[in-house]
Amino acid sequence: MNWKSEIAAAAERIKGHVQVTPVIETRGFGLDxxxxxxxxxxxxxxxxxxxGAFNTLLSCDVPSAGVVAASGGNHGAAAAFAARALGLPAKIFVPEMAGPSKIALIEGIGADLTVVPGEYANALQQARAHEAATGAMQIHAYDAPATVAGQGTCFAEWEAQGLQADTVLIAVGGGGLIAGALAWLQGARKVVAVEPETSCALNAALRAGAPVDVQVSGIAANALGARRIGEICFGLAQGITSVLVPDEAIATAQRALWQERRLLVEPAGATALAALMCGAYRPEPGEKVAVLICGGNIAPDPFAG
Structure with missing residues (x-):
């Protein structure tokens, strides 16, 4: 697959449907x-x-049964939002571990929502059953070409905004975001995968030489808690640097983002920064470093109600 052309086409396709998100240059966080x-x-x-949700829906004919998605929370909200914007019905399955904040977000968008006992894998199983029974189109959270191409537009956009870094640190769950980065950057910059110690599907796969099932838990599990890394990500991620961070480091980075820059993010959104703050990744002298802040759906929502 020519990922560069797929991502460029996705960027044109979703233009006007997604935000161009800002980039800042900053110091602090105990770093020199x-x-x-x-x-x-x-x-x-x-x-x-x-x-990824908009790219998927805009790149194919959606059946009358609409769309279905399984999610730890963020993907479900995005799929529901994109479906609503395009006038399509959406059925979303989330695990209980998604938490009340993300469940309320999806409900507020207006999707037909089912909360499933257990973790993400359980929600995915029910979403696949719904797909088979109704003919609805599955929007996979991370392991589908249209999803990966859509996430890759983030990095095409970042480079157009003047990305200077030699190295980009990215939090990893199922792997759609970092797959998009690898597909677009193609070795032009170093990509560092950052995962919680207790939800580390990519790190485990790289060590095993193939995707394997892992147990998932911890403060970022409702966003980064994929039981198995996506095949697309695994294929693209050979040879990359993969580091793990403890929950305590993620919580520290999350708190620092608020205290130092008034950025209110969920644990997954602070995970890449945590690798720098706790020393899990130490740049070489002169190495220019960037981090992607990937999610802001903090729980509990401080403004709910």
Missing amino acids: FPLEMKLEHMQHTGSFKAR
Whole structure:
């Protein structure tokens, strides 16, 4: 697949449907070097996921049964938002671990929502059953070419905004976002995968030499808690740097983003920064570093009600 052309086409396709999110240059966070940050938590529904959802729906004929998606929360909200914007029915399945804040977000968009006991894999199983029974079109959260191409538009956009970094740190769940980065950047910049120690599907796959099932838990599990890395991501991620961070480091980075820059983000959104703050990734002298802030759906929502 020519990923560059697919992502360029996706960028044209979704133009006007998604936000161009800002980039800042900053110092602080206990670091002795400057950072670039792309604030993708300011995207529609609070995460980068709207890009893949809109690209999927705009690149094919959607059946009359509408769309179905399984999600830890952010993807479900994005799929529901994109479907509503395009006048399509949407059925969303989320696990209980999505939490009340993300569940309320999806309900507020107006999708038909089912909350499933357990974790993301359980929600995906029910979404696939709904797809088989109704003919609805599945919008996969991360392991589909249209999803990956949509997420790749984030990095095409960032480069057009003047990305200077040698290295970009990206939080990883199922792998759609980092797959989009790898598909677009194609070695032009170093990409570092950052995962929680307790939800590390990509790191486990790279160590095993193939995607494997992992147990998922921890403060970022409702966004980064994929049980198995996507096949597309695994294929693109060979040879990349993969680091793990503890929950305590994620919480510290989340708090620092608010205290130092008044950026209110969910744990997943702080995970890439956590790798720098706790030393899981140490740049070389002179290495220019950037982090993607991927999600802002904090729980509990401080303004709910």
